[in-house]
Amino acid sequence: MPGCRCRACPKTPTIGELYKLKVVTDEQVNAAVAVCLDDPSPGPRLIAEGVTVDLAAVMLANAYAREVLTRARV
Numbered sequence: 001m002p003g004c005r006c007r008a009c010p011k012t013p014t015i016g017e018l019y020k021l022k023v024v025t026d027e028q029v030n031a032a033v034a035v036c037l038d039d040p041s042p043g044p045r046l047i048a049e050g051v052t053v054d055l056a057a058v059m060l061a062n063a064y065a066r067e068v069l070t071r072a073r074v
Contacts, residue, residue, distance in 0.1 A: 015053060024048045 018024045024047060032047040032055065042056035059065040 015058075018048075018051060024051055 013021075015024065015029060019026075019029065028047045028051075032045055032053055035045060036055040040056070042054060044052040044054045046052050059069065
């Protein structure tokens with residue numbers, strides 16, 4: 001999937017998809033969340049070789065997460 005150009009693969013795979021493909025591990029995902037909780041400033045973070053994630057962008061891209069953030073006034 002990473003680097004794949006076929007039509008079946010998403011342009012930007014989700015962390016869940018990368019996890020299923022064993023590109024990222026539980027530990028790497030947990031570490032990324034811990035780093036974000038310690039420093040919630042937006043921006044990409046390297047979580048595995050060749051894999052970056054911007055958790056703030058992920059949250060803003062998800063309608064349910066935006067709703068929760070709005071209700072919490074975050």
